[in-house]
Amino acid sequence: MKTHPEHVVAPLCSRVIAAIAVLLSVGAGGVLAGTSSAAAADEPPVSWSVAPAGADGPDGRFSVEHEIEAGRSIDDFFAVRNLGGEAATFALSAADGFYNDNGRFDMLSSDRESVDSGTWIALPDSVTVAAGDTVVVPFTISVPGNAEPGDHAAGIAASVMSTSSGDGASVGIESRVGFRVMTRVAGELAPALSVGHVIADYRTSWNPLRPGDITVSFEVVNEGNTRLSLGGMVAIAGHETAFPASTDRAQDVLPGEGHVFTVEIDRVWPLFMFPGEVTVSPTVTTADGAMTTVAPSSASLFVWAMPWxxxxxxxxxxxxxxxxxxxxxxxxxxxxxxxxxxxxxxxxxxxxxxxxxx
Incomplete structure (x- = not known):
């Protein structure tokens, strides 16, 4: 059993689909754990948190990660804590996970059907928690015998329904809080990626005494079977710019997914044209939690920089x-x-x- 080293709780976001809105608290770096609150118009607010746990209660993990052989299963636990002033019943669910355009881990909304590891998780339909109490809920991850080796992402969430009235209509709101469940199916790992859709643009400063800027965008697609943590360098016009920036978190990409990076290179004097290169240096987390590097992948680029x-x-x-x-x-x-x-x-x-x- 592995634990994820990161703990970042993201702000609550909401979405209304027809008469149902789904509220999902998403954590950065693949963590869905957090605290949320919801209330109907005439009901006291409900506030709760969800986190991985042991049989006796929360154990400090912020995500669940297991390596399991195909055809085998493993049992685990999570804790639902009611932070409100009255007892509440929470609906429990699991769904496939993914990284959204902002680089945050997310899970499919309740109106979308899971087809991967979200279907491997068995858990109760609901749990009732007294005010101020915490209930430990068991769940089981059962990997099919034909599951492909590599990383498979899902999320587990606890939710409540509330209503909001306006303009004479009532809207149902489902508020969810959860955490990430990463299952690595045992077998040969084959990390691979491609770099494409490279676009470079030079923005001219019309003050002839000031240099311009270069914007480079490109897409990195995970073509292997393991989650990749991406970073690298853009070299152009005598500048070497790292991505993500030192102030940003590393960007994870799941198998079959892609992520578009945008890199800004400031203060570049226009010298008609610049060749350059994008180099992506991914890392892979091994079963014991260590990070191993993967052979870098690169793509060339070219930009006109006319000194108009x-x-x-x-x-x-x-x-x-x-x-x-x-x-x-x-x-x-x-x-x-x-x-x-x-x-x-x-x-x-x-x-x-x-x-x-x-």
């Missing part, structure tokens, strides 16, 4: 120089013409002063 502002300035300077040269030449020609006219006038005047001999 600088060219306009140079063109303006060239026109100014040409104008000054033309004006100087014109002035010189006028002076030369005036000097020639003066000389001619002088010769005529000297000729009129000469009297011929009789």
């Amino acid at each position: 502002p600088q060219l306009l300035v140079l063109a303006g300077l060239a026109l100014l120089v040409l104008a000054l040269v033309w004006r100087r030449g014109r002035s010189k020609r006028r002076v030369d013409a005036m000097v020639s006219a003066a000389r001619e006038e002088g010769r005529r005047e000297r000729g009129s002063l000469i009297t011929p001999n009789p």
Whole structure:
């Protein structure tokens, strides 16, 4: 049994589908554990939390991770704590998991059908918890005999229904809180990925004394059978920029999923064109929790960086120089013409002063 090292609880989000809204608290880095509250218009609020547990209560895990052979099963527990002032009944469910566009782990909403490890989890339909009490709920993960080796993600959630009235209509709201369940089916791991849809764009600063910026976007697709933690480097225009940024968490991608990265490279002077390269260096978590590296994958890129502002300035300077040269030449020609006219006038005047001999 492994424990996930991260613990981040995300804010609550909501979605209304027809007359049912699904509220799912999603944790960063693959953790769905958290605390939520919900209340109907005329009912006291219900507040609760859900976390992995041992038989005696919460055990400090924030997600569940097991390696199980195909055709075998394993038992585990989670705890539902009622933080409200009255007893409450919580519906329990399991569903396939995925990483959303924001990089956070999520699980399928109740109106969508699971087809993978969300169907491997057996648990009670509901649990009733007294005010301020905690109930430990058992569940079983049963891996089919034909399950493919590798990582399979799901989530377990506890939910309550509430209603909200407005404009004469009542809307049912299902509020869910849960955690991630990662099942690794024993067998050969074959990590693989591809890098594609590489797009680079240079944004010109129309101030010729300021450099521009390059934006590089690309998609990394997990083509193997194990969860990958992605990171790497974009090298272009003499800059090497890491992704994700040092202030961001590592981005996990499940088998068959992809994630689009966007990398900003600041302060790049336009020098007509820049070749570059995207290098993705993934890591894989082994069964004992250690991280192992995978052979990097790379893709080339190219971007035009036309120095239009600088060219306009140079063109303006060239026109100014040409104008000054033309004006100087014109002035010189006028002076030369005036000097020639003066000389001619002088010769005529000297000729009129000469009297011929009789």
